[in-house]
Amino acid sequence: MTDWHPEVERTARGIRLRVFEHVLRNGEGYLSQALSSAEIFALLYGPVLTLGPVDGPTLPAPFEGVPGTDNDRYRSGGRFNGAPAPDRDRFIFSPAHYALVLYAALIEVGRLDEEALLDFNVDGSTLEMIGAEHSPGVETTTGSLAQALSQAAGIAMGRRMKGETGATWVMMSDGEFEEGQTWEALSFASYQGLDRLKVVVDANAQQCDGRIESVANIEPLADRITAFGCEARDVDGHDLDALHEAMTADSDRPVVVIARTNPTQGVPIFEDKAPLLHTLRFSSDDEKARYEAAYRQMAEAH
């Protein structure tokens, strides 16, 4: 087996750069999510997930309407993760506010045409700011947070009933552990013994109002998850080897990998904005110039 490190490191850097570039071009955007979760997405779309090739063109079609009996033109954004197959994995994306990171990751691994990102948040495009299931890489509609895990549990259960061997993966954000549905879902998954259900959480300790500890308390997260009958693995989310090991080691229980991450990883000047890191906005031209300099430095190192 070839060493996955160089490619995963390149993908992670590429995700940060691409999102950073996009935020600079737009004057604002979801940067902290990319900085915290770049390694998670790079590993998922690298050595962790077993996916088929993109099912169709890598350039998405314009918005074709919502799902419904009368709409035969509708296509799921899940096609960018490849057609489902019994022995392949499924990827269910939970925090729809991370859509920009997901699109960037898909581009970095060659699943999405990089031109598509020019249509991000443009009227009539499927690359919506908060993605829905027509958006590239998105199979379920989860902008109302914490609904993906239950759906993934249903998918994992259905796949088990059909004798499929592939895993069903969910990428979550830590704020979703404030919703009761998450705990219902973990309770259900452990009670039903869904050992092919895997979760990775970007635990960047940030949510819309600021630092999680200033909004609510979800800790001790690993202990809580363990108490619900699942296996929690608490690791440094920027340590590729530790994260890879946590995501791939076998278990006879549903696994939740808590990836402890830094929302300013790679862009230290962003720390000045703490605790409001949910979106980056520039307060002056001078400030924007400093971020542009930081971007050029990152790009040169890439």
Added chain:
Amino acid sequence: MEIVTRPHVQNFIDWSADKPEVLVLSADLTNSCEVGRWRDTYPDRFISAGMAEQNMMGVAAGLAREGFQPWIHTFAVFIYRRPYDQLAMSIAYPNLPVRFVGFLPGIVTPGGVTHQAIEDVAIMRATPNMTILETGDATEVESVLDVAAAVDGPVYIRMLRGALPRLFPTDEPMVLGRSRLLREGAAATVLTAGIATEEAMRAGAALADAGIEITHVHVSTHKPFGDEIIEEVLQRGQGPVLTLENHSIIGGLGSAVSEYVTDRGIGRKVVRLGLKDTYAHGASKAHLLREYGLDAAALVHAIERELEVELGIDEATLDAAEIGPVGVNAESL
């Protein structure tokens, strides 16, 4: 009138025998929703979700995406109230074939306000992609399964349990988008659904004995609403239109009929009988129907008011009225 005891129990077991894709999801109300024997017959297809309806909706969505047909069995209130966001976003938006079998519609239960689904049709009618069916007797409880199973998308069913009248012949099953014309007359046009139909059948018989002939239509498809019989009786019927429903008068059958009439510029008054924008409380079905004006007597009195007559029909007369089974096309239009 024939009374059938718990028709759903064995009928659903028999119906499911050759349908391996049919699953049942239950949230700790398995026997209460008449699927205890189903669980014992098909243990591998029964999923106990526990008292966790939000998660149950998502699990049903995931199973539907994998090609299964989940039939959620629980009380109606626990389908559309607590987990509505999950129902809308995880199931209705993607148009997944999940069947919601909602028990205790309206005020049929002494369980009180927490158990009485009085605005479910209103909420489900406002939910895109949703098909809404309501059962009115044993024949419809038995035949609603085929109707729901054939729909490409989510279906909400107002289901009845326990001892049920057989108002309609067994060889005239429920059909999607086909109302039943039960009585014809020029004095008024009455549309009813669910258990209100039995009440209106009593009223119609008693009114006929008093010389007042009404048209009576039973509706089992709330959404999509409208069919040839509804078109005929609303466009060409005479007298006032009255609706009687086991539901709030806001958003249910009365609203659907009112919308139908205004959308087409039909110049007829619509009188909506049902719960008048109020919650109810725990008491017997008969008591609640009388207290809130959902019974045969309430319909008779409303028709008396509209026609400005006094017929002196008493409750004993209504209770003794001979009804059913009445065929879909018992009389020609």
